[in-house]
Amino acid sequence: MERNLVMIRTFRGSGYTIGHLYCGSQRLCDTLEDEVRELPPTCPDTPQGRACGCAGKVYAQTAVPAGRYRLTFRQSPKFGRKMLALLDVPHFIGILMHGGRTAKDSAGCVLVGINSRKGELTGSKECLAALEATVKALERRGDEVYLYVINGFMA
Ligand SMILES: [Zn+2]
Known part of the structure; x- marks a missing residue:
């Protein structure tokens, strides 16, 4: 399912951008991403495998659009192992969930950790391991995992 x-x-x-990641009612960890920017609803480029040239996108400084994306493991040349990847994200190619400390460590990717200081994450390694174990356990049961990305900002 x-x-x-x-x-x-x-x-x-x-x-x-700071967020919180949940699996059901369980809070898994916090998240840190690049800035949320206004982007067109669809991208003419990334579905064809080309880099996005849309207005509004600032390369490596833009968070993925709100939406629901398939979350599964893909081999990453950069990390040299299978990493959690968000599939078919408009305007983005190769979005991963990985560890890191500040927005400098992300080019649109979702960093996981504990938001213990302003604009920073700690404990990324442990949080990523727990998240990967959660997804792995679901996939082992035959489930397909999706990530809902919701802009829940208060005004
Ligand atoms: Zn685009």
Whole structure:
């Protein structure tokens, strides 16, 4: 069956975005991404495998659009192992969920950890391991995992 993880973005910082990741009612960890920017609903480029040239996109400084994306493991040349990847994200190619500390460590990817300081994550390694284990366990049961990305900002 289809299973949803939910990421609710709650805070827009200067150059970064903080959110929280849930599996059902269980809060898994916090998330840090690049800035959320206004993008067109569809992209003429990335479905054809070309880099996005849309207005509004700032390369490596833009978070993925709100939406629901398949989340599964894909071999990453950069990390040299299978990583959690978000599939078919408009305007983006090769979006992963991985560890990191600040928005400098992300080019649109979703960083996981604990948001213990302003604009920073700690404990990324442990959080990523727990998230990967959660998805792996669901996939082992034959489930398909999706990530809901929700802009839950208060005004
Ligand atoms: Zn685009």
